[in-house]
Amino acid sequence: MTELLTAAQMRALEMAAIESGDVTGLELMERAGQGVVEAIFEEWPELMGRGTSPSRSPGYLEPDEKDPLRAVVLCGPGNNGGDGFVVARLLKERGWDVEVYLYGDAEKLPPDARVNFERWGKLGAICVPCEDGGFKYPIAGIVVDALFGTGLTRPISLGEGLFVDFNLLGDPGMSGGTKVVALDLPSGLCSDSGKTVGPALFADLTVSFHAQKLGCELGNGPERCGKTVVKDIGLERFGVIDHPHHSGSKTVGVTAHPWRGAVGKKRGSHKYANGHALVLSGGHGNTGAARLAARGALRIGAGLVTLGSPRSAMLENACNLTAVMLRQIDGALGLTELLEDARFNAICLGPGLGIRADTQAMVLTVLKENRPTILDADALTRFSAKPEVLFDVLHEDCVITPHGGEFARLFPDIAERLDAPATVGPAYSKVDATREAAKRAGCVVLFKGPDTVIAGPDGRCSINSAQYERAAPWLATAGAGDVLAGFIAGLMARGFAPMQAAETAAWLHVECARKFGPGLIAEDLAEQLPAVFRDLGL
Numbered sequence: 436m437t438e439l440l441t442a443a444q445m446r447a448l449e450m451a452a453i454e455s456g457d458v459t460g461l462e463l464m465e466r467a468g469q470g471v472v473e474a475i476f477e478e479w480p481e482l483m484g485r486g487t488s489p490s491r492s493p494g495y496l497e498p499d500e501k502d503p504l505r506a507v508v509l510c511g512p513g514n515n516g517g518d519g520f521v522v523a524r525l526l527k528e529r530g531w532d533v534e535v536y537l538y539g540d541a542e543k544l545p546p547d548a549r550v551n552f553e554r555w556g557k558l559g560a561i562c563v564p565c566e567d568g569g570f571k572y573p574i575a576g577i578v579v580d581a582l583f584g585t586g587l588t589r590p591i592s593l594g595e596g597l598f599v600d601f602n603l604l605g606d607p608g609m610s611g612g613t614k615v616v617a618l619d620l621p622s623g624l625c626s627d628s629g630k631t632v633g634p635a636l637f638a639d640l641t642v643s644f645h646a647q648k649l650g651c652e653l654g655n656g657p658e659r660c661g662k663t664v665v666k667d668i669g670l671e672r673f674g675v676i677d678h679p680h681h682s683g684s685k686t687v688g689v690t691a692h693p694w695r696g697a698v699g700k701k702r703g704s705h706k707y708a709n710g711h712a713l714v715l716s717g718g719h720g721n722t723g724a725a726r727l728a729a730r731g732a733l734r735i736g737a738g739l740v741t742l743g744s745p746r747s748a749m750l751e752n753a754c755n756l757t758a759v760m761l762r763q764i765d766g767a768l769g770l771t772e773l774l775e776d777a778r779f780n781a782i783c784l785g786p787g788l789g790i791r792a793d794t795q796a797m798v799l800t801v802l803k804e805n806r807p808t809i810l811d812a813d814a815l816t817r818f819s820a821k822p823e824v825l826f827d828v829l830h831e832d833c834v835i836t837p838h839g840g841e842f843a844r845l846f847p848d849i850a851e852r853l854d855a856p857a858t859v860g861p862a863y864s865k866v867d868a869t870r871e872a873a874k875r876a877g878c879v880v881l882f883k884g885p886d887t888v889i890a891g892p893d894g895r896c897s898i899n900s901a902q903y904e905r906a907a908p909w910l911a912t913a914g915a916g917d918v919l920a921g922f923i924a925g926l927m928a929r930g931f932a933p934m935q936a937a938e939t940a941a942w943l944h945v946e947c948a949r950k951f952g953p954g955l956i957a958e959d960l961a962e963q964l965p966a967v968f969r970d971l972g973l
């Protein structure tokens with residue numbers, strides 16, 4: 436698990452560190468600046484050797500080495516700007532040509548930023564933007580974005596003397612080779628939601644301090660951050676602090692190798708010890724989705740998987756199943772009878788089930804049983820008209836897995852708030868929305884997307900990110916969600932708690948997609964599990 440922090444959590448952490456007397460704000464700022472310079476050289480090692488060695492006379496330098504490297508540092512009115520002054524000083528000390536611009540009033544800088552403004556003043560000037568709004572030198576080398584970090588509260592007004600041409604810097608491909616390095620966050624990106632609050636920069640590299648901020652993983656974050664690097668600034672021992680004013684705001688983690696040990700350990704060598712998942716199939720012509728889910732449940736380790744099929748689809752299902760067993764179920768009554776067998780310990784409904792009244796009857800029948808249940812697709816859509824009917828019967832052993840459309844149908848007010856353009860920071864985020872939905876539904880909600888958010892009714896929350904080095908855009912393919920539902924059902928059959936099952940399944944789902952690569956179709960996903968397990972050393 437990697438911890439992701441909100442702006443409030445980060446501020447609380449900083450305050451705790453400073454109050455402990457272990458470190459001063461000025462020291463933290465210096466470490467932040469040093470971390471950025473380190474990150475720049477790690478990312479572009481070719482910049483490392485140039486213009487740095489006072490012992491080498493210019494006469495011995497290669498022709499292109501005589502040309503010092505250039506950095507334009509854009510400092511804002513807060514501590515993010517303060518970090519920028521440190522970076523400017525450190526690069527200048529390495530022999531770079533550094534232009535510093537200040538967006539704001541030097542007199543109003545917070546104390547630590549002010550100190551670093553003055554330290555910079557001994558080495559160089561604060562540049563005045565050219566009349567055309569451009570920089571003094573042609574842009575080349577590096578632009579350091581130290582305008583706004585976690586303190587962004589409103590849209591950046593480009594008309595108020597801000598000389599940066601965001602389009603020139605922003606649009607990948609338009610920046611003519613200039614590398615944009617954002618400090619903590621690309622300016623204009625909300626730290627908590629990953630929404631852009633008005634104009635926002637695109638960075639090539641974002642260097643976050645102590646921990647990545649939530650906004651780097653959510654919404655527009657990944658497209659704005661470019662690549663992300665986290666630099667320690669010596670706050671580790673202070674851990675993560677829940678901000679007292681954010682009730683229920685717990686640490687959010689990115690699931691990485693979640694529950695790795697648990698995935699490998701089966702409960703016993705006997706197949707019945709690993710549970711028996713039941714997946715319900717739709718009628719004739721609508722059976723593929725349930726079979727995808729069933730195969731996923733079996734591959735992820737359920738001891739047995741049975742597909743419950745209406746009479747009309749028995750032949751179609753029988754022709755396409757081998758290890759998955761098949762039982763005929765006629766409507767809710769037939770389902771009640773089947774569930775007399777208590778060995779069915781995880782039930783998956785929704786993929787291809789249809790949105791007619793019998794789907795509702797079957798969902799209600801299953802939920803009465805209080806067994807681990809996963810509801811997806813049609814089992815959710817069926818309740819669009821009256822979601823509260825579903826919420827009344829969902830329980831803590833349930834997981835629901837809506838995509839954006841299904842989420843909006845079940846939680847229209849929450850979706851509306853989430854989709855509204857952000858005008859203030861920090862803005863309402865997908866994490867906030869999923870937590871609120873989980874509380875209302877009374878069960879685990881897995882809200883799909885490249886930034887899948889999984890929240891429990893108790894406020895626990897994690898993000899399964901399929902972005903940056905885990906990007907798997909080919910996962911957006913028909914049937915992939917059905918396989919995910921099956922993975923969750925299979926893990927719940929094995930005894931995983933709902934939250935653990937959802938997190939683990941989501942993580943493995945992305946790993947399977949990455950293992951296969953482009954060209955993936957839903958049928959391929961579960962077939963990658965053995966290789967993914969082998970890679971995990973299971």
Ligand SMILES: NC(=O)C1=CN([C@@H]2O[C@H](COP(=O)(O)OP(=O)(O)OC[C@H]3O[C@@H](n4cnc5c(N)ncnc54)[C@H](OP(=O)(O)O)[C@@H]3O)[C@@H](O)[C@H]2O)[C@@H](O)CC1
Binds near residue numbers: 644
């Ligand atoms: N926490 C830590 O441990 C460490 C933090 N560090 C660094 O500090 C950063 C956070 O600093 P910060 O809190 O000063 O916020 P920052 O983003 O600089 O901006 C705040 C200022 O901008 C203003 N303002 C806001 N929006 C605006 C707009 N649209 N247009 C114009 N003005 C606007 C706002 O004004 P106000 O909203 O109060 O009117 C306020 O004056 C963090 O990201 C990291 O880089 C490191 O040094 C290491 C240790």
Ligand SMILES: [K+]
Binds near residue numbers: 580582583621622
């Ligand atoms: K920034």
